[in-house]
Amino acid sequence: MGVYRGSETHLHTPCLQTGMKRLFNSFRVPMSRIVLSAAILVVSVSAQPAQAEQQPDTLLSGTIEQLLGELRGNRPEYEADMCQLYSLVRSLVLPHFWINKIVRIVLGKHFKEASPEMRSRFSDAFMEMMIRTYATAMFEYTEQGLVPPPPEILEMDEVAGTALLRQRVPVFGQAPVLVDYDMRRTTDDHWQILDIKIDHISLVITYRLQYGHMIRTKGIELLLYALEKKIEDC
Numbered sequence: 001m002g003v004y005r006g007s008e009t010h011l012h013t014p015c016l017q018t019g020m021k022r023l024f025n026s027f028r029v030p031m032s033r034i035v036l037s038a039a040i041l042v043v044s045v046s047a048q049p050a051q052a053e054q055q056p057d058t059l060l061s062g063t064i065e066q067l068l069g070e071l072r073g074n075r076p077e078y079e080a081d082m083c084q085l086y087s088l089v090r091s092l093v094l095p096h097f098w099i100n101k102i103v104r105i106v107l108g109k110h111f112k113e114a115s116p117e118m119r120s121r122f123s124d125a126f127m128e129m130m131i132r133t134y135a136t137a138m139f140e141y142t143e144q145g146l147v148p149p150p151p152e153i154l155e156m157d158e159v160a161g162t163a164l165l166r167q168r169v170p171v172f173g174q175a176p177v178l179v180d181y182d183m184r185r186t187t188d189d190h191w192q193i194l195d196i197k198i199d200h201i202s203l204v205i206t207y208r209l210q211y212g213h214m215i216r217t218k219g220i221e222l223l224l225y226a227l228e229k230k231i232e233d234c
Contacts, residue, residue, distance in 0.1 A: 054191065055153070056153065056156070056163040056165060056181075056183045056191045057150065057151055057152065057153050057165055059096070059191050060150070060151050060165060060181065061150035061151060068142060068147065070088065071138070071139065071142050072142070078139065079139075082135075082136075082234075083233075083234035085135050085139060086128075086131060086132050086135050086234055088135075089131055089134060089135040089138070090128075090131045093131060093134065094127060094131060096191075096192055096193055097127070097130075097192060097193050098184060098186065098192040098193065098194050099123060099127055100123075101184075101194060102194065102195075102204060103119065103122060103123045103126065103127075105194075105195075105204050105205075105208060106126065106204060106207050106208050106211060107119075107122065107208075107211070107215075108208050108212055110212065110215050110220060113220075114220055118220060118221075118224065121224050121228070122220075122223075122224060122227070125224065125227035125228045125230075125231060126207075126227060128231045129227055129230055129231055132230075132231060144172070146170050146172075147170075148167060148169045148170065149167065149168060149169075149170075150167070151165040151166060151167040151179075151181060152165060152166055152167075153165055154166050154180070161184055161185030161186075162182075162183070162184060162185075163181075163182075163183040163184075163185075163191065164180060164181070164182055164183070165180065165181040165183065166178060166179065166180050166181075167179040167180075167181070177198065177199060178197075178198070178199050178200065179196060179197070179198060180196065180197040180200070181193055181195075181196055182194045182195040182196070182197065211223055214226075
């Protein structure tokens, strides 16, 4: 598949700031939760097993009502116990991300430098942080009564096993936010998400830039500590 480059846009470009600000203002999520609070937009990830005959758009949109229905029907329970909300979202969403590949891309050259134990800790902490940020953002977004439409296929190559889907997420009083899903078909014929782009800005590459700077200046152990500290309450 070659080297994944996503969008080589720096974290602090005006384009990224504008897209993120529109999302966070809508979701009422603090700006300090950079970028992957926008994982709210994965609300359409299917809870069904990814089967070879499923198209990626079907996979993503298949259980929107199931997920939203769960939140509507049991909102007081999740509001009282966020750990239960995280568990729900983890079971529905996590299987549909190509975790190993995402971790390699985010760590970049530091992946080879990290020990197997460090890679495992980073993978667990990073994906759990994503899930929790997503769960919180989705919970707040759905409280507003907004329902994101299903994604549409923009590009698809059956032979190469690649697909690009777009979702136009409504935001009160503004133009919809464009959310692109970069998907790959794995060797076992499962479609999985490799990256999400918000208004054309790659989340995976953004985190690579952010974490790469921290690893270079403070070391990977401090990054691991910071990530693990965020998820120690459940």
